[in-house]
Amino acid sequence: MIAERAQKEWLIWHYTNEERGQWKKCNRCGEIKLAHNMFFSKNNTSKDGWYSICKDCRNKKTKEKKMLAKGEVK
Numbered sequence: 054m055i056a057e058r059a060q061k062e063w064l065i066w067h068y069t070n071e072e073r074g075q076w077k078k079c080n081r082c083g084e085i086k087l088a089h090n091m092f093f094s095k096n097n098t099s100k101d102g103w104y105s106i107c108k109d110c111r112n113k114k115t116k117e118k119k120m121l122a123k124g125e126v127k
């Protein structure tokens with residue numbers, strides 16, 4: 054969605070230029086992303102309150118699991 058993309062870009066701009074946000078490296082893809090619920094999911098059991106992998110990777114992981122379950126991936 055275009056609106057969502059624009060919102061993400063604004064967030065990145067905002068936290069880079071106006072407010073020093075908390076940035077976090079994803080343990081899976083290695084990309085540094087903003088620690089924000091747009092990019093990471095909250096995790097109450099982790100130290101910093103976020104999952105160690107980004108939402109994109111979490112989504113991919115879920116998809117892979119589903120495909121594995123269906124036997125599409127070996």
Ligand SMILES: [Zn+2]
Pocket residue numbers: 079080081082083084106107108109110
């Ligand atoms: Zn990632």
